[in-house]
Amino acid sequence: MNKKMFILYVFMIFLILILITSIQAATIDQAGINEIKQNINWTKKDPKSPDAYFELAMSYAFAGRVRKGWKNLEKVDKLDKSYAVKVVKKYSAIVQKEPYKWKNRFKLAFGYYFAKQKQNAINEFDKILKIKPKYLWALGYKALILGEMGQTEQTITLCKQAIAIDPDTAAIHFLLSEAYKKKGQKGAALKELMTSGKLEAQDMLFDQKNGI
Helix, strand or coil, rough: CHHHHHHHHHHHHHHHHHHCCCCCCCCHHHHHHHHHHHHHHHHHCCCHHHHHHHHHHHHHHCCHHHHHHHHHHHHHHHHCCCCHHHHHHHHHHHHHHHHCCCHHHHHHHHHHCCCCCCCHHHHHHHHHHHHHCHHHHHHHHHHHHHHHHHHHHHHHHHHHHHHCCCCCCHHHHHHHHHHHHCCCCHHHHHHHHHHHHHHHHHHHHHHHHHHH
């Protein structure tokens, strides 16, 4: 590596460090960390249990760790192709008895989503928002589904609402970037994508530090 290339390399590393340290990670409270660790241990003890991977996926989803949640939901599907139907049946009954426990509705919403009942999933996220009006991940996942249904403007609106609640959420910024890209707003899309990347780097550091 010649001197010019070395200086450029050092400058790039310095710039990356500035970008990373200029923002905050979307932190998870201690109860959330403990729940994730508990479910990680469950998957290690029973690696063929779709229940274990589903609960771990939901723990990550509650905390906005979307990629990790999705990865574990893929494992659920590999272990049991009919699991989404089972989730819908199980949690439909549970929310009838305990309508104000939002985490049960959250799991039901995901069951509906993977059973390809997207409007029912949206309805459950709306019910969660009545219980927890500022729960940004209900806004985020609703925005995701609406985006898949081609309702880009609504996706943008919901993402902005979520960012107003907490600006340090990588997945929401990424979703907003994708929505802007669909609208042909390349500059806005790039800005959100860069923000998402910086936040995700911080999230990774936080997760590694906390063993999740």
